[in-house]
Structure formats: C-alpha cells, structure tokens
Amino acid sequence: MSNQPLYRAFCERFPKLPVFAEPWFLDAVCEGGRWDAAIVRNGEQMVGAMPYFLKHKGPFRYLTMPHFTKHLGPCLLPEFSALKFEHKFYTELACQLPKVHAIHQDLHPDVANWLPFYWLGYRQTTRYTYHICLSEGLDKVQEGFNRNIRRNLRKAEQELQVHHALGPEQFYDINRQSFVRQGIAIPYSKALFLRHDAALAAHQRRQIFCATDGQGNIHSAAYLIWDARASxxxxxxxxxxxxxxxAGILLVWEAIRFTHKVLGLPVFDFEGSMMPQVEAIRRQFGARQVPYSRVWKYNSRLFQLLDQAKRR
Structure with a gap:
C-alpha cells in the first residue's frame, strides 16, 4: 500500500520543506516510474520521511533520482534532529525502502550523518553544490566577485536587457541549444519539462529570465526556482x-538580485556543479562549497555490472 497520503500529510506539517521533496514536485517529474515514501513515527506522531523514486528496467527494479531533482531527504522534524534520533530514524527509513536490485539517492546537504546508511551496506561519495549567502546584502555579494566577473557583468549591463516574458517552450529551446553545442542529447523531453514547469508555475515557485540585445536577439535564458530556504x-x-x-553572468546576477529583493531569501544555490569548467565559474562569483552525500547500494551483481558499464 502506498504511503503517499501519509507523506502528503507529513509535508503539510514540515517547516521549510525543500522544493524537491514537495509531493506536487514529485508528481510532475517522476516519469517512467512511481514515487512513494518511507515514514517513521515516534509513538503515534509522524516524525520523519524519505521519498524515493522506483523504476523498472527489464527484470530489474531500482531506486534512482528523478529528473530535475537535486536531492531527496531524509527529512526529520526539527525537534528530532539530535544524533541519537538521526541514527534511529535514518536506519528505520532506510530499512523501509522497497526490496530492489539497486539504490542511488542524493541526500539533502543538511544530512551530514550518513553513518546509518554505511551500517546498512551503502557506499557514499561526497558531491558539492555552491551557495552565495545574501544575508549581508548585495554590495557584500559583489565584493566576492572576481575581476573577470565584474568586468563581464559591466559589459553585459551596457549592451543587454533582461526580461521576464520568455515562455517555457522558448526556454526549453534555448536550454536545448547548450546540450546540442556539446554534442549530447538533452536528458529530458519537452513534454516532461513543460509538466515540471506547469507544477512550479501553479505553486508560484519559478521565474524565467532572458537576456536580449538591442535587436531583440536572445543571448541567454535562466530558470530560477525556490522554496522557503533558498533559491x-x-x-x-x-x-x-x-x-x-x-549574458549568462548577467542572468546569474539578476537571479541573485531577484532572490534578495523580491523573494527575501538568505541563500542563492547554484545547484552544483562537479564539472571543472563550471565549478570554476561558481567560485569566481564568490560562492562557497556545500557538500552533500550520494549514497548507493547494489543488491544484484548483474545489475551492478550493467549499471557501471552504462555510467562509464
């Protein structure tokens, strides 16, 4: 029996739930499988949850990350954040996950304790996203930009205009060009992206930015989402x-300004990246590294061999 109704009830009570763990977010992005959640209680009270995405491939069943989803739990109510509760409830959540051939899950950056997963036979690697703290204001943020970013930003501000009128279909076409230029296929269909966009727009959790020149030519586009914690x-x-x-630098700056001035949020999150050339740009904006865990476990040697060959 599905725990989705219980998870939806839990989410209504959870303070500052990450957008990636929202039930409506998962409804939109879990294409080709189904999502559900493990739930733990302290007595009669629901105190923690861990959403997951179950897929099938031939004879294999596995848990993986949906498209557009940076991390997925586990989530504990703040009053149960002590280490003894983490050990107990993370173990219970992991033990409730369905019996599958493999599990790959990215944990929220707040989850520093992956030890219960280790005790259950999981492996882990540390990944990084990059945050800019906005609590001291935009002038302080700009002080963290290096010379190249400042110079290119001044140039772009003189030559380009920023608009918010770009539609999601147009955005997808611009987004796709970045993949085409690298000679790789875009990993999500237009239909999936538009479903994702519709869910975010319906909950007022996204803004599209577009930079154009004096002739109206589009140079760059950016897609910002947010929750109660960060953009x-x-x-x-x-x-x-x-x-x-x-143009890309200009849109990052405009998204930072929007986060601070319009949303009033304290953190701008770049959502990665681990790619050297992208990571270098994040650092040039003065962003700080924030680690998070990727945990995985194989319960089938055959699936492991096939999966690892695919990832090479």
Whole structure:
C-alpha cells in the first residue's frame, strides 16, 4: 500500500520543506516510474520521511533520482534532529525502502550523518553544490566577485536587457541549444519539462529570465526556482551569440538580485556543479562549497555490472 497520503500529510506539517521533496514536485517529474515514501513515527506522531523514486528496467527494479531533482531527504522534524534520533530514524527509513536490485539517492546537504546508511551496506561519495549567502546584502555579494566577473557583468549591463516574458517552450529551446553545442542529447523531453514547469508555475515557485540585445536577439535564458530556504539556479541555456556577450553572468546576477529583493531569501544555490569548467565559474562569483552525500547500494551483481558499464 502506498504511503503517499501519509507523506502528503507529513509535508503539510514540515517547516521549510525543500522544493524537491514537495509531493506536487514529485508528481510532475517522476516519469517512467512511481514515487512513494518511507515514514517513521515516534509513538503515534509522524516524525520523519524519505521519498524515493522506483523504476523498472527489464527484470530489474531500482531506486534512482528523478529528473530535475537535486536531492531527496531524509527529512526529520526539527525537534528530532539530535544524533541519537538521526541514527534511529535514518536506519528505520532506510530499512523501509522497497526490496530492489539497486539504490542511488542524493541526500539533502543538511544530512551530514550518513553513518546509518554505511551500517546498512551503502557506499557514499561526497558531491558539492555552491551557495552565495545574501544575508549581508548585495554590495557584500559583489565584493566576492572576481575581476573577470565584474568586468563581464559591466559589459553585459551596457549592451543587454533582461526580461521576464520568455515562455517555457522558448526556454526549453534555448536550454536545448547548450546540450546540442556539446554534442549530447538533452536528458529530458519537452513534454516532461513543460509538466515540471506547469507544477512550479501553479505553486508560484519559478521565474524565467532572458537576456536580449538591442535587436531583440536572445543571448541567454535562466530558470530560477525556490522554496522557503533558498533559491536554486535550476536550468540555463545560451544561444550562440550569448557565449561571448556575458549574458549568462548577467542572468546569474539578476537571479541573485531577484532572490534578495523580491523573494527575501538568505541563500542563492547554484545547484552544483562537479564539472571543472563550471565549478570554476561558481567560485569566481564568490560562492562557497556545500557538500552533500550520494549514497548507493547494489543488491544484484548483474545489475551492478550493467549499471557501471552504462555510467562509464
């Protein structure tokens, strides 16, 4: 029997639930499988949950991360955040996950304690996202920019305009160009992206930014989402003209300003990246590294061999 109704009830009581763990978010992005959640109680009270995404491939069943989803739990109510509760409830949550051939899950950055997963035979690697703290204001943020970012930002501000009128279908086309330029297929369909966008728009959790020149040519586009904790630089894309105009830098700055001035949030999250050339740009904005855990476990040697061959 599905725990979705219980999870939806739990989420209504959870303070500052990450957007990636919202039931409506998972409803939209879990294509090709189904999502559910493990639930733990302290007496009669629901105190923690761990959503997951179950897929099938041939004879294999496995848990993996849905598209567009940066991390998935586990979530404990704040009054149960002590280490003794983490050990107890993380273990119970992990033991409730369905019997599958493999599990891959990215944990929320707040989850520093992956020891209960280790005790259950999981492996782990540390990944990084990058945060900019906005609590001291935008002037302080700009002080953290390096010379190249400042110079390119000034140039872009003089030559480009920023708009919020770009539609999701147009955004997808710009986003796709970045993948085409690298010679790789975009990993999500337009239909899936539009379903994702519709859910975010319906809950007033996204803003699309677009940079154009004086002739109306689109140089770059960016897609910002948010929850009660932070905004997330979720997706972006550059047209060929935008590669040299500084449009991408301008849109990052506009998204930071929007986060501070309109949303009033204390953190701007770049959502990664682990790629060297992208990580270097994050650092040039003065962002700080924030670690999070990727945990995994194989229960089938055959699935492990096939999965690892695919990931090479």
């Amino acid at each position: 997330y630089y979720h997706l972006s894309g550059d047209a060929p003209a935008g590669r040299l105009s500084g």
